[in-house]
Amino acid sequence: MLITCPYCGPRDVSEFAYQGDGNRSRPDPSSTDLAAWNAYVYDRLNPAGAHNEIWQHAGGCRAHLAVVRDTLSHEISSVRFAREKGAPAHGRRKSGAKP
Amino acid sequence: MAEYSAFSLLRNALSGNRDWKPAWRKPSPKASYDVVVIGGGGHGLSTAYYLAKEHGITNVAVLEKGYLGSGNVGRNTTAVRSNYLLPQNTRFYEHSMKMWENLSHELNYNVMFSQRGVLNLAHTPGQLDDLARKGNAMRHLGVDADLMTPAQIGRRVPGLDMSQSARFPIYGGLIQESAGTARHDAVAWGYARGADRRGVDIIENCEVTGFLRDGDRVTGVTTSRGEIRAKKIAVAVAGSTGRVMQLAGIERMPIESHVLQAFVSESLKPFLDTVVTFGMGHFYVGQSDKGGLIYGGDLDGYNSYAQRGSLPIVEEVMSEMLALFPSLATVRVLRSWGGVCDMSMDGSPIIATGPLPGMYLNCGWCYGGFKATPASGFCFAHTIARDAPHELNAPFTLDRFSRGTVIDDKGQGPTPRMH
Numbered sequence: 001m002l003i004t005c006p007y008c009g010p011r012d013v014s015e016f017a018y019q020g021d022g023n024r025s026r027p028d029p030s031s032t033d034l035a036a037w038n039a040y041v042y043d044r045l046n047p048a049g050a051h052n053e054i055w056q057h058a059g060g061c062r063a064h065l066a067v068v069r070d071t072l073s074h075e076i077s078s079v080r081f082a083r084e085k086g087a088p089a090h091g092r093r094k095s096g097a098k099p
Numbered sequence: 100m101a102e103y104s105a106f107s108l109l110r111n112a113l114s115g116n117r118d119w120k121p122a123w124r125k126p127s128p129k130a131s132y133d134v135v136v137i138g139g140g141g142h143g144l145s146t147a148y149y150l151a152k153e154h155g156i157t158n159v160a161v162l163e164k165g166y167l168g169s170g171n172v173g174r175n176t177t178a179v180r181s182n183y184l185l186p187q188n189t190r191f192y193e194h195s196m197k198m199w200e201n202l203s204h205e206l207n208y209n210v211m212f213s214q215r216g217v218l219n220l221a222h223t224p225g226q227l228d229d230l231a232r233k234g235n236a237m238r239h240l241g242v243d244a245d246l247m248t249p250a251q252i253g254r255r256v257p258g259l260d261m262s263q264s265a266r267f268p269i270y271g272g273l274i275q276e277s278a279g280t281a282r283h284d285a286v287a288w289g290y291a292r293g294a295d296r297r298g299v300d301i302i303e304n305c306e307v308t309g310f311l312r313d314g315d316r317v318t319g320v321t322t323s324r325g326e327i328r329a330k331k332i333a334v335a336v337a338g339s340t341g342r343v344m345q346l347a348g349i350e351r352m353p354i355e356s357h358v359l360q361a362f363v364s365e366s367l368k369p370f371l372d373t374v375v376t377f378g379m380g381h382f383y384v385g386q387s388d389k390g391g392l393i394y395g396g397d398l399d400g401y402n403s404y405a406q407r408g409s410l411p412i413v414e415e416v417m418s419e420m421l422a423l424f425p426s427l428a429t430v431r432v433l434r435s436w437g438g439v440c441d442m443s444m445d446g447s448p449i450i451a452t453g454p455l456p457g458m459y460l461n462c463g464w465c466y467g468g469f470k471a472t473p474a475s476g477f478c479f480a481h482t483i484a485r486d487a488p489h490e491l492n493a494p495f496t497l498d499r500f501s502r503g504t505v506i507d508d509k510g511q512g513p514t515p516r517m518h
């Protein structure tokens with residue numbers, strides 16, 4: 001499997017570290033909503049098909065990447081920097097949350 | 100009279116082997132059943148078997164989307180063990196071990212259960228301390244476990260590189276002598292025949308495409324072979340848990356599906372009479388009665404429903420094997436394949452009622468489901484028949500994650516690919 005890093009170009013999957021499901025968004029740190037925290041920590045969409053996920057180019061530019069990959073065919077349809085606006089918000093606060 | 104015996108072999112030989120009955124019928128699905136089990140793998144078949152045998156519930160259908168044995172029950176590396184640290188896991192898997200010891204007799208089907216031992220290697224003093232702790236935890240619950248010195252390991256497994264110049268010199272190990280291997284296809288076929296002879300309909304090539312609902316309650320399934328109604332619907336679909344639960348409208352589960360690869364080498368003369376696991380990586384190897392080495396390693400490491408893996412793990416598994424057994428460098432690989440594992444958030448399974456009324460759930464086996472096959476079916480059948488868990492599966496609830504009672508044997512936290 002090759003992942004085309006937007007900075008480094010196409011590289012072997014062994015250069016990348018899988019950071020997991022990109023569909024989750026972390027509740028605001030001050031939130032006491034247990035159901036929301038439970039869902040963030042434990043619940044996964046786990047689709048058979050297109051999957052939003054986060055990878056890090058750990059053996060290269062070390063950028064965090066938002067990847068859309070098909071879990072049935074392993075085909076990658078989109079790679080972009082996770083910091084880009086609109087990328088799946090893994091590990092980030094919900095948009096609109098106070099800083 | 101047992102269906103398979105020396106006498107029946109002789110009788111059928113004399114009559115030209117024309118009178119053998121197929122091991123299971125090929126019935127068309129009925130319109131309704133008392134229990135429908137989704138998934139004709141080891142766990143689904145053993146569940147149907149124990150529903151019929153232990154609870155007298157014989158109006159049961161097992162729905163399998165492919166053919167029997169096409170999923171994980173025919174894709175695992177056949178190891179059977181109960182070497183866990185936490186008591187919930189140890190009790191459950193040791194119960195399974197006790198069932199394995201009598202399984203060929205129970206099913207009147209030779210599952211070739213061979214208690215040849217499983218040896219975990221340690222390569223550092225810290226690892227050996229950790230194995231000693233685990234061994235003590237096991238012995239505390241009545242499971243056998245013995246620490247081995249390098250000299251003992253060298254005598255037991257002559258093929259291992261015991262030298263100090265090995266990439267990771269072997270410092271010691273922990274062996275569970277009662278652990279071993281079984282022939283995985285025979286387990287599926289034996290349970291299938293046992294269930295079939297008690298009246299269970301095993302329906303192959305029957306894919307579930309949706310659930311029939313009455314409010315929250317599930318009342319049946321739509322399948323590629325028509326609608327089937329049932330009072331109780333049991334889901335035992337391992338790696339497909341996410342897909343099937345989404346058909347029931349449950350979008351998210353504490354499960355990720357990952358692919359695990361396995362390998363078989365060409366046949367060799369017997370040289371390995373136990374199962375060996377590597378301590379400095381993720382690698383395990385045994386030798387089948389036919390002579391082929393059966394071995395595997397870590398998950399590919401990213402979500403996958405493809406029953407095939409990629410090359411970096413192939414390379415890693417081969418290099419780990421050669422770190423332990425340099426003499427295998429010229430042995431050729433015969434076959435490799437992948438299986439989809441239902442990795443749970445704490446590495447332990449879920450056998451429970453729910454999450455919807457009328458539904459029962461069996462999943463989260465990670466890559467250790469094969470050894471659990473007898474106890475999983477036994478406990479799941481109990482849970483379905485009584486609407487309450489058996490004491491052995493009472494800890495394996497779906498809500499343990501939100502309740503804070505996770506059973507995390509490795510202490511890895513909610514990162515499923517690490518379990």
